[in-house]
Amino acid sequence: MIEPSDIGYVLPELTVLGTALALLLWAAITRGDRRWTSVGLALTGNGLAALFMFMRAPADDAAVQVFAGQLVVDGYSTFFRALFLILASLAIVFGAQRFSTAPLTDFAALLQFSLLGMMLLVGAADWATAFIAIETMAVPVYVMVGLTRFRRESLEAAMKYFALGAFASAILIYGIAWTYGLTGTTSLAETAAGITAHGETPWTLFALGLILVAMGFKVAAVPFHAWTPDAYQGAPTPAAAFISVGPKVAAMALLARVVTLAFEPLAANIAIALAVIAAATMILGNLAAIAQNDVKRLLGYSSIAHTGYMLVGLAAVSQTEGTATFIGIPSVLFYGFVYAFMTFGAFAVAYVVETQTGSNDISAFRGLAQRSPLPAVAMAVFMLSLTGVPPLSGFLGKLYILQSAVDANFGWLAVVLVITSVVSAFYYLRVVVMMFMQDADESVPADAGSVPASAIVADTHSAVIAAVAGATVAFGIVGGGLLTWAQSAVSNGLL
């Protein structure tokens, strides 16, 4: 039954939807430069959505089911929705320069539609909602990758991403159908009971396998990761900044809900499967990143590696007296949050360098510390944080994940994590070396095919980068609050 009060709980999503539609309408009825009005509109919408969300956030220990159990509003979804609202707003501000006039409105509207999908996804309590939300999230992203349709690579990346994404969706829907066939329900919570009734049969494992494969595509886990570097490289950089964090973390959130709720009876099998995937993902992602010379590809493989780290947290299942507990989920939340900031920041700096030199090659970073100190220092912060060097937030995130892994008796997985982190230091430090230890390369043509940033745009970029870098440092030093939030977000909904 749909209660009238349900509307109050989905006001944030409705606001985001309204903003997306308003952006399209605004584009149709105005002429000329509407960059800043579009950005303003989107930011206002997201701000309102955040306001509505926190006004109607249920008490800490409560989870509210709305729309007849299709959607759940709890601390878990609030945590992620807050993150997504921040990320989308930052991405829109960043896109303002890249997409002058009309395409910006497209970009902002697409972003808002994708944001809507992500917000619904993290609250999905039913397979049907989950599937619709995942498509709402993904389809605008395919378009965003190909938004600069005059660029060959952009089109190629969009096609690849779309084809593989559609393939993954097909597998997901097949898995959902299989699960429904076994359990007779589409509710995530009731699925668990159905699975328990069946027990650990090849059929339940097959259904689980299908869903893990499909989600593996979405979070870019090995061996379903191949689209990632191409998509990031081909996408316009502000879009790539968003794609590398938003949809990935949202998919990770759904995966966590699915394995801890719907497939909870198969926790032991899930732990083994995820541990193996996590190890492969960390190893392959980090090793492949070493060979990259394009910063966006490098960040693509880096993001694969970080999927691996988060999967370690997801695999950390503690077995006590026959009952399995997913003790690593809060660490996944925390890591997802700080990962989003550092990776977004890294793409943002890559974009600043792109506007300066017209290139995404790592050599374009030469002498950045002298050319523009602020982005260089910020990039060093992001690189070191991604490596996991204290006192930055990436370290605290890895520490928390490692602790979960050790507590869950996955010592070998913890060792794989730290050793691959050392490998990652190699390629992250290459960027730092370029920026701080080598002088500017005169052969890089200035402004080749790039739009020179005007003063106000450069200032906006600097402000956003400084804020994201500040957050990356702050979450490491005074990250206790965010950590407690991540813990309470999980304690009320999932476990």
Next chain:
Amino acid sequence: MNGTMTTGEAALDFPLLSLALWLPLLVGLPIIVLARSRNAIAIGALMASLAQAVLAIVITVTFDHQATGYQFVEEAPWIPALGISYKLGVDGVSILMVLLTGILGPLVVAAAWLTIHRREREFFAALITLQTAMLGVFVTLDFILFYVFWEMVLIPMYLMIGVWGHERRIYATIKFFLYTFAGSVLMLVAILAIRFTTGTFDIEAIPEEMAGASQILQRWVFVAFFLGFAIKVPMFPFHTWLPDAHVEAPTAGSMVLAGVLLKMGAYGFLRFLLPMAPDAVDEARGLVVALSLVAIVYGALVAMVQPDLKKLVAYSSVSHMGFVTLGIFTATQTGIDGALVQMLSHGVVSPALFFAVGVIYERAHTRRIDELGGLAPRMPIYATLFGFFMLASLGLPLLSGFVGEFLVLVGAFDYATGVGVLAALGVILAAAYMLWMYQRVALGRLRNQALATIPDVNRTEILTFVGLGVLVVWVGIFPDTFVRLLSATTAGLAG
């Protein structure tokens, strides 16, 4: 721990350690960032490090040498969600290191002022950050806080070598970072395994809790810690990063590296390995003693054939640090006392030698021994000072090097006569390579006519040498001033 606060220190509830830790960073860094001229930057850094030095001396003087356990203890929650706290304190193992770190600070600043001529602001900022991080390593009593400082040391040092180093600086700095990072991340896993067993990160409480830990866990903890610390010391065969890092680092960087950074590994052995994995230490004792002997003899032999003056001093560090690890693993109180005094002595003598090399390099632009020679008549003051520290390094009685090595040798003979004999061979070799080097550099005839008019040391350089020399003489003539600070703690560590 509270018993220690009563004798004479009751009035000192004042957070002296926190002040020494953070004052330089919080006051010095803003001055360095805002200062306009080179001299103002240097004065800001000097004031910051002088403040730290004064506080370190105050802490040493008010340290109660009869008390066992930790003094000046401060405790506050930091990230309670993970059980991490901000806990500081010193005991006999750390007190000399606190003193050393403090005293070396202003002298390194002076050396940097003399030798760094570009991007001074960044250099001094890195130096001051490094000072805080190094002191933090020695005073923390929370395992994660310790790890944070331990890793924080890496970043400024990495930048100092990479930005201000010589020709092969990038190779050297990446090697330095990867080696030490690899060593320490495994330690992090061991820290988490300890936390899993004992339920705490509290360094003060862990030794007792670990007493009942399984042999298997102790062995794993030993392997992980040993790797981390042995790389840092560095012990043979993990020493290969050291000559590269030293040769490529700027003078001030080499001074800090040899003076304090190498001591962190030895400190780790005493603080963590001996009390937390005592049975595993017993099992591995023979092997570690053998490795120490190899380091002593091999380091000395390799030093003897070095054509590069700086590399010679670097390899002499490998040899001298071999005495430190030998003393620690003899399991005698004399040996451990000797190791700690040797750490203090090497902590002032080797920076002095690196400074001496730097003085020559500034003038002659070469570090090759065969391009020098006959400097004594042209630089009489320099030759005297250099000779003084050279003699201190080879262990002349009444200078600091003798005390530490003598105590270690006594401990070594107690442990096994053969070990003592072999270690004594190292002392003889040290005399050989040092005297031969001095002969080729300072005495004889002038081989390089370009050095005919080489100017002698200036006043600032003399002051830096004298500052380092005071401690050398003091330790040499009144060793009891320092040894008595240790005995209450080291008595508990000896097997």
